[in-house]
Amino acid sequence: MKKFAWTMICLASAIVGLPCAAQSYFESDYEWLKSKHHVRYLLKISDRYRDVMDVAQLVNWRADNDRRVSNREWQPIFDVNYPLRSEWPTENERATKRQERWATNILGFQLIEFRPDGLVKTANKTAMPLRIHDSMYRRNTRSPVLVAEPGLPGDFWYFVGTWFYGFPGDKGSEFEPAICDLNDESLRYSVPAFLKIKDPIAWVAKRGGKIGCREWAYQLKRPASLLGEGGSSPDINGRCKSGAEPGPRSDGRMTCPGLVQYEESDWQPYIDVTTRHGNNEPRIGEVLGWASFDHAVRPVIGQHGKHWICFHECPDGERPGVIENIGLWAARRGWPSPENHRVPFFPDSEVGPTAEDWDD
Numbered sequence: 001m002k003k004f005a006w007t008m009i010c011l012a013s014a015i016v017g018l019p020c021a022a023q024s025y026f027e028s029d030y031e032w033l034k035s036k037h038h039v040r041y042l043l044k045i046s047d048r049y050r051d052v053m054d055v056a057q058l059v060n061w062r063a064d065n066d067r068r069v070s071n072r073e074w075q076p077i078f079d080v081n082y083p084l085r086s087e088w089p090t091e092n093e094r095a096t097k098r099q100e101r102w103a104t105n106i107l108g109f110q111l112i113e114f115r116p117d118g119l120v121k122t123a124n125k126t127a128m129p130l131r132i133h134d135s136m137y138r139r140n141t142r143s144p145v146l147v148a149e150p151g152l153p154g155d156f157w158y159f160v161g162t163w164f165y166g167f168p169g170d171k172g173s174e175f176e177p178a179i180c181d182l183n184d185e186s187l188r189y190s191v192p193a194f195l196k197i198k199d200p201i202a203w204v205a206k207r208g209g210k211i212g213c214r215e216w217a218y219q220l221k222r223p224a225s226l227l228g229e230g231g232s233s234p235d236i237n238g239r240c241k242s243g244a245e246p247g248p249r250s251d252g253r254m255t256c257p258g259l260v261q262y263e264e265s266d267w268q269p270y271i272d273v274t275t276r277h278g279n280n281e282p283r284i285g286e287v288l289g290w291a292s293f294d295h296a297v298r299p300v301i302g303q304h305g306k307h308w309i310c311f312h313e314c315p316d317g318e319r320p321g322v323i324e325n326i327g328l329w330a331a332r333r334g335w336p337s338p339e340n341h342r343v344p345f346f347p348d349s350e351v352g353p354t355a356e357d358w359d360d
Contacts, residue, residue: 023154029070030153033134033142035118037177038293042112042144042160043300043312044181045273046286047209049080049108071137074146074158077125080108083309083321107284107304109311112146116293120146126156134163144179161288164213167351175346178217181288188212190348201347205277209285211302214346216289222268224296232256269335273302273311276342281305301326301338308338 046052056073063072084107113121120130128148135145137159147157161181166172188208191200204210233255234246240256248254271289274282282303289300300311301323308323315333323329330337 023069024067025070025154027153029135029137029157030151030155031135032147032151033136035132035134035144036142036163038116039114039118039132039144040291040293040295041114041312042179043109043289044075044287045107045109045284045289045302045311047107047284047304048286049082049110050106052108052286053080069154069156072156072158074112074160075110077158078110078112078122080110081320082106082108083311084304084307107309111312128155130158132160133157161213164217172214172346172351174221175214175218175351178213179288179290180213189214189346200349201345202277204347205275205280205285207285209273209275209283209287210277210345211273211275211285211287211343213288215343216271216273216287218346219268219271219343220289220291220295223266224269224298225267264336267336268298269333270298270338271300272338272341272343273300274304274338274341274343284309303338 044052053075056075059073060076063069111122114132115121118131118133120132124130126148130146130148131151133145133147133151134142135157137143137145142163144160144163145157146160148155151157161179164172164176164178164180166176188204189212191197191203197203201210232240234240238246238254240246246254246256273284273287273289275285276282282305284302284304297313299313299315302309302311303326308326308329309321310318310323311320314320326339327337
């Protein structure tokens with residue numbers, strides 16, 4: 001009975017981010033690293049978000065029983081958005097339909113936004129402010145974590161993922177840095193041989209989706225504008241503010257010189273999280289994405305069945321939610337339609353390091 005009472009008290013404390021007496025932690029878990037990146041936001045998307053929440057709550061419940069304040073799950077302390085809630089079947093429909101179909105309708109996402117100093121702006125259920133730090137946490141990789149202020153030993157902190165900085169041999173530079181979660185690390189990019197999967201990529205496409213942390217980072221590094229870095233359009237008189245002469249792009253339009261000039265094929269005005277594989281219906285799987293204050297603002301979109309959804313940084317002040325007509329939505333901004341857009345997939349079997357790379 002005493003153990004039950006203690007657990008309930010600590011569970012209530014954990015929800016609001018207050019430490020409970022006699023908590024278990026290692027002081028080395030509170031050695032923060034200076035962040036290499038100023039994270040502007042984190043965005044978690046999953047087509048089975050109820051499962052994501054159930055697992056996260058279970059992990060934190062076990063942490064409460066172990067009196068552990070470190071390495072907790074962050075999802076339960078933030079609200080979840082369900083953009084297709086109107087599509088959820090009724091109780092009667094759920095009883096007559098396959099459970100698999102019901103599960104795929106639980107598309108959800110969670111957004112965490114930050115100030116330039118690392119403090120969390122997004123409303124949450126903790127009593128103390130949260131700040132993002134980097135930690136090694138007894139691993140060989142740098143990991144972003146959310147830490148309750150002031151970040152001293154005994155304060156709650158929440159594991160987010162791990163930073164990916166490419167492979168040995170200078171491979172993977174086109175899709176790093178990325179913040180990867182355990183789904184990316186364990187099964188998306190390297191399917192274990194003992195599972196005996198005949199077509200690993202098809203299996204990944206159906207399971208967690210082909211858009212993970214690497215595919216997100218690949219899109220994040222592509223130009224959001226055709227003007228190029230530092231480029232701009234001439235004024236109404238056809239002059240550049242710098243005094244330089246405008247020059248023609250490949251499409252014939254004029255632009256003022258920038259540090260880099262891009263072609264139409266390089267253009268990435270949005271981040272697309274749609275998994276497309278063969279003749280299968282387009283879907284959104286599970287992905288953890290991010291952007292820094294140095295990255296261009298661009299919408300995050302995806303197609304799930306017949307629905308197109310904007311998740312974050314939607315243009316012209318639009319609220320996140322269903323996009324009624326994706327062709328019109330893109331055309332209004334002069335953007336290429338994402339309806340046939342395919343993002344490259346970067347599994348270890350195709351882009352991973354060789355034995356020689358590891359030796360180097």
